[in-house]
Amino acid sequence: MGIIDLEHVSVDFPDKKGKTVQAVHDVSLTVEKGDIYGVVGFSGAGKSTLVRTVNLLQKPTAGNIKVNGTDFVKDGKQVIANKDLQLARRKIGMIFQNFNLLNEISVVDNVSFALKHSGLKEKEIKEKSLKLLDLVDLRDKANFYPVQLSGGQQQRVAIARALANEPDILISDEATSALDPQNTLQILTLLKKLQKDLNLTIVLITHEMAAIKKVCNKVALMQSGQIVEKGSLRDVVLHPKNDLTKSFVGGSLEVINTLKSLNIDKLDNDNEAIYQLVYSMANVTKTIVVDLYREVGVEASMLYGNVELLDDEPIGTLLVQVKGDKTKQQETVAYLRKAEVAVTRLNEKGDLYE
Amino acid sequence: MSSWFSKVFPNVVQLGWLGDTGWGTSIIQTLYMTFWAGIFGGILGMVFGIVLVLTKSDGIRPNKFWFNLCDKIVSIFRAIPFIILLAFIAPVTQKIVGTQIGIQAALVPLTLGCFPFYARQVQVALESVDHGKIEAAQSLGATIWDIIFSVYLNEARSELARVSTVTVISLIGLTAMAGAIGAGGLGNTAISYGYNRFNNDVTLIATVLVIILIFIVQVIGDFFANKLNHQNR
Numbered sequence: 353m354g355i356i357d358l359e360h361v362s363v364d365f366p367d368k369k370g371k372t373v374q375a376v377h378d379v380s381l382t383v384e385k386g387d388i389y390g391v392v393g394f395s396g397a398g399k400s401t402l403v404r405t406v407n408l409l410q411k412p413t414a415g416n417i418k419v420n421g422t423d424f425v426k427d428g429k430q431v432i433a434n435k436d437l438q439l440a441r442r443k444i445g446m447i448f449q450n451f452n453l454l455n456e457i458s459v460v461d462n463v464s465f466a467l468k469h470s471g472l473k474e475k476e477i478k479e480k481s482l483k484l485l486d487l488v489d490l491r492d493k494a495n496f497y498p499v500q501l502s503g504g505q506q507q508r509v510a511i512a513r514a515l516a517n518e519p520d521i522l523i524s525d526e527a528t529s530a531l532d533p534q535n536t537l538q539i540l541t542l543l544k545k546l547q548k549d550l551n552l553t554i555v556l557i558t559h560e561m562a563a564i565k566k567v568c569n570k571v572a573l574m575q576s577g578q579i580v581e582k583g584s585l586r587d588v589v590l591h592p593k594n595d596l597t598k599s600f601v602g603g604s605l606e607v608i609n610t611l612k613s614l615n616i617d618k619l620d621n622d623n624e625a626i627y628q629l630v631y632s633m634a635n636v637t638k639t640i641v642v643d644l645y646r647e648v649g650v651e652a653s654m655l656y657g658n659v660e661l662l663d664d665e666p667i668g669t670l671l672v673q674v675k676g677d678k679t680k681q682q683e684t685v686a687y688l689r690k691a692e693v694a695v696t697r698l699n700e701k702g703d704l705y706e
Numbered sequence: 707m708s709s710w711f712s713k714v715f716p717n718v719v720q721l722g723w724l725g726d727t728g729w730g731t732s733i734i735q736t737l738y739m740t741f742w743a744g745i746f747g748g749i750l751g752m753v754f755g756i757v758l759v760l761t762k763s764d765g766i767r768p769n770k771f772w773f774n775l776c777d778k779i780v781s782i783f784r785a786i787p788f789i790i791l792l793a794f795i796a797p798v799t800q801k802i803v804g805t806q807i808g809i810q811a812a813l814v815p816l817t818l819g820c821f822p823f824y825a826r827q828v829q830v831a832l833e834s835v836d837h838g839k840i841e842a843a844q845s846l847g848a849t850i851w852d853i854i855f856s857v858y859l860n861e862a863r864s865e866l867a868r869v870s871t872v873t874v875i876s877l878i879g880l881t882a883m884a885g886a887i888g889a890g891g892l893g894n895t896a897i898s899y900g901y902n903r904f905n906n907d908v909t910l911i912a913t914v915l916v917i918i919l920i921f922i923v924q925v926i927g928d929f930f931a932n933k934l935n936h937q938n939r
Binding site: 407409438441444445448450452453454455456457465466468469497499510513514516 | 934
């Protein structure tokens with residue numbers, strides 16, 4: 353039993369014509385204490401809707417939800433009283449893409465707002481709020497209004513606010529999507545540090561696999577309201593089972609963008625192919641392109657290459673164009689799979705090869 | 707100067723400053739009606755506006771019954787022309803203040819005439835608050851009162867100052883008609899002592915005074931709307 357248990361959760365929305373749209377369909381997910389669980393997928397996949405059921409900002413239409421040992425929802429019916437839900441929500445922090453700070457009050461008052469019902473005296477609330485701002489390194493901005501801060505700073509205020517009631521769980525709903533790469537990195541690093549220092553459990557939603565790779569230990573991939581693959585980050589990156597996952601786990605957007613910018617002519621699919629290779633540097637020989645030529649007899653030209661750290665383990669991503677007929681292509685794939693390389697065939701636009 | 711004034715505006719001077727027909731009296735009457743009807747209508751309109759936002763289908767306490775009830779009341783009272791409303795609710799006025807004429811009697815129709823307008827304005831102002839802020843407050847375990855006061859009303863305060871100004875200005879317009887039930891005021895002066903007696907100078911001065919009054923309200927309203935705004939400058 354985890355700290356968050358979602359069992360067969362579905363969320364239906366009525367659309368304008370009276371039909372129902374299944375935003376989330378029969379999803380089960382268990383988050384263990386101390387996890388940084390990433391939920392990744394393209395926009396519209398249902399990620400936000402799914403995690404909003406954890407603090408019941410979104411009521412599910414079916415399924416069971418249990419958080420921190422308390423039943424929230426059973427068989428699609430809310431079983432927690434609204435009063436208790438209010439208390440439970442204080443132990444589930446949440447940050448948002450648009451920060452959602454109150455703009456008409458100062459930064460420190462935004463944090464204090466979360467402590468209104470903490471039972472502390474006004475002076476203690478102020479002190480604690482300032483301490484929380486210390487945590488995110490923004491004490492000197494305490495009396496500024498939110499609009500006077502940059503996006504990254506506003507998100508840090510939102511983090512301080514979300515942590516005010518010392519929650520066990522922090523939900524991050526596309527919290528870095530509106531930020532530039534530098535601020536994104538800063539926020540992600542901060543989240544990872546806070547997770548360790550405060551023993552938090554974090555659920556992180558994003559459409560950027562890069563963010564997941566930076567901080568998560570587990571990942572679930574969503575598509576059309578369903579989880580198509582989940583597991584430890586290493587397993588999912590190195591041994592993806594689902595085709596979508598395979599294209600997502602490499603450099604994902606980077607790979608696709610590289611391919612698009614190269615403007616490669618339409619491939620002669622019988623005689624050439626583009627592969628994305630993802631592998632652990634520890635297990636796979638670094639001379640993989642040379643090996644292909646030596647062992648299989650095909651020429652592989654490099655289009656893109658990258659190495660990144662996954663929990664301190666170097667993971668390589670290569671994009672190669674291989675010339676050779678059908679048999680040679682099959683041999684290539686077989687050889688690579690044997691060498692523990694995750695192979696995905698792409699077309700010249702960076703999409704999955706059908 | 708004063709002799710020049712009494713030559714150009716003889717009838718204006720004749721009305722005097724105090725007394726039943728005096729200018730001071732009618733200005734006080736207009737201010738009195740605007741103030742009290744503004745307070746009562748403001749409270750009523752605010753309550754209706756808040757209930758409309760909370761009970762709407764995508765509000766935080768969706769409730770079809772209360773939403774439809776408030777929505778219909780507001781719509782119906784907005785649809786009645788004010789001069790007809792004055793006469794139409796006279797029996798109700800009699801019950802509440804004990805008379806159908808005079809300045810006290812005018813407060814009831816003035817309140818009922820301005821609150822639906824204000825309720826709609828408040829509704830729009832509160833709906834302009836980003837839904838994300840409501841969600842954030844909910845995720846922090848905020849109570850419904852926190853959300854109403856700290857999120858809705860406080861985040862929309864600049865917009866509320868703006869719509870309150872508009873409402874007060876339209877209320878001043880309504881007080882001009884209250885003369886029809888003997889409530890006095892600048893509108894009454896303009897019609898009864900000016901227009902009906904062919905004293906165009908009286909009508910002119912009354913109009914100028916109403917314009918000055920509205921101008922002052924606008925300046926004060928703009929000042930607060932600006933001062934209370936920390937989000938989009």
